[in-house]
Structures are given as C-alpha cells and as structure tokens.
Amino acid sequence: MSDHRIGVGIVGYGRVGEGYHAAMAEAVEAFRVAAVCDPAEGRRAVAEAKHGCRTYADFTKMLEDDDVQLVAICTPPNMHCAQVLAAAQAGKHLIVDKPFAMNYDEARRMVAAAKEAGVLITGNQNRRWDSDYLTVRKAFADGLLGEVYDRESRWSHFTADWAGYGVPEFNPRWRVQRAYGGGMVYDYASHLGDQMLRMVESPLVSVYGDLQSRIWSNEVDDHFRAELRFADKTTAIIEANNNARRNLPRWFAIGTAGTLIAPKIGGDEVHVYTDEGEQVLEPVTAPRTIIYDNIAGALLRGEELLVTPEHLLTTMRLISMIFLSAESGEVVRVDDME
16 A cells, blocks of 8 residues: 655754754654665664664755655755755755855845745744643733834853754764854744744844853854844844853743743743733644644645744844854844845
8 A cells, every 4th residue: 555645855864854854744644754864874864763764975966866756955054055955956845944144145046946946945943832831822912012112132151052952973062063054043043033033923123142252162152132123123132042041031022011031941931921910821832743744735725834934034134244244343234124
C-alpha cells in the first residue's frame, strides 16, 4: 500500500532539525519524514535509526528524491539562500527555519525563486504562538490598556548553552561565529521582530539599532537593542542578550488606560494595571503543531499561509535595518531599503 502522506526532507539534522521539524513531521498526520540530509555521518545514523528514512550527505541528491515534496531548511543561515534556490528549482515546497536569510536582498531572491517555481515557501516563526505573546496581543486587541503607544519586548538570559547550542558533530559554536550567521540579532530579532511587526498594525517607518559584543564572542553581537517607530507614532523596543544575570520583564507596555507587564521568559503570567487595580489575565494558548498543520492545509486544501512570504520579507528587512543602523550609528528608514 502506498503512503500518500507528504514526504518531508530535512536538511540539517541538528537540534532544531531533529527536535522540532522532524518531531512536527511525525506529529501531524499529513506528513512523514521521508529523508534527512546532513554532512555528519553520525547525524545521518541517528536519523535513519529514529525515522527509518533515507539519508543523504549531498543536498543535491536529496533534491532528486521524488519522495520528498517539502524541504525543511534547518541549516545555519549562511546556507539558506543557496539551498532555497536549489530546492525551488527542483520543485520542492519549503519551510525555512529562522532567520529566513542573511539579509533582505537574499530574502527577496528566495521569495522570488519560490514564486517563479510555483512552490510554497514559509518560515518557522513558531514563537508567534507562544502563550505570553498571544496573551499580550489579546490584551491589546481587547482594549484593556486603551490606546497602546509604547511596547517593549525583551529576551534576556545568561547561559553557556547559547554559545555552544549546536550538535557536537557539526561545529557546536556556529551561533557565535560571523561566517555562519551567528549572533543575537539573527537568533532573536527574527522572533521578537516578527512578533512586533505582526502586533502593531501601523507600518514600520524607522529603526535605530545598537549591537554589543561583550562576553561570548568578538565576532558577533551577544546583545542587541533596536528602537522601532511606526507611522501612527507608536514606539517599540526589541532587545535580546545572553549577558543578563537578572532580567527586565519579558513584556512591558504603556497605554492611555493602563500598563501591562509579563515578568518571565517562557511564562504565561501577564498582569494589567489600570485605575481599577491589577488584573492577571487568562493565558491564551495554541497547538504546538500549528505551523505544520497550516502547511498541510495550504498544500492539501489551499488554505492561506499563517507565515506568508511577505511576513518573511518584512522581518528580514527589519533585521537588515538593525545591522545597517548599528554600523552607521544613524536611524535607518524603511524608504532607504527600497
């Protein structure tokens, strides 16, 4: 009996490839892990034993596999553009882990290649469904703070795990090496920026960014801070570092009728303070499989993508603006990027 499930080919079977994308492909009924591509023999052996799938050392060979319909790009970001262009040309649908690309120009090439080939392309913006973000966003939408004009989003921690997050078989310290696309901006602005751009309905106008390399690497930033301004005069801060022994709140927002604080990373505790007193909000949650559920719906039933190519482009534009601003010391406007 033939297997009619969508075959997923995972390129880069590291902690994210194995722990997230392979897990999602096994958790969602419409998918199965059909193949894994990784240069490390040890990683291929793990994949074969765990999934009973074919394995490849050569990405071009995996692209020749007709059993692979969806390619999950889970490699370091410096490899994403070339791999997406090759996979699109081979007629494969695509999900690309964050950050989508190394810069805005690469992102535009990748989206254009997928459009020309007629294949789906989306990104793994999975933190768009974190409970804290969903709860904060609902509080704003429900008008609990009145008109929200200032928002701050931070992801700060202090752990050696960040600098050596990769698997032993493939350069575990690539996240603090420039050539691979390491650093806090690539690692966390792709999430915090995506969240903020989806949360604020007004168009982004300008960005001022600052990068610091203080503890973990001289090559890349281990602390970034970016100030965003929007057309309706809303302001926002996104900030992430691996240097803070104690952290400011995960979320802090000010509105005309109240203030919001979400104290902890990864928590679902959100407090709203108004003239009537303090309110602890009921957490909002979403299924962990929501992105892969959505891809299945898009491929099988023509549903709209939750993470669209346009979303990927605007987030990568923001990331490029942060780098450009930090390099020049000046505010960078959206108009400068077009």
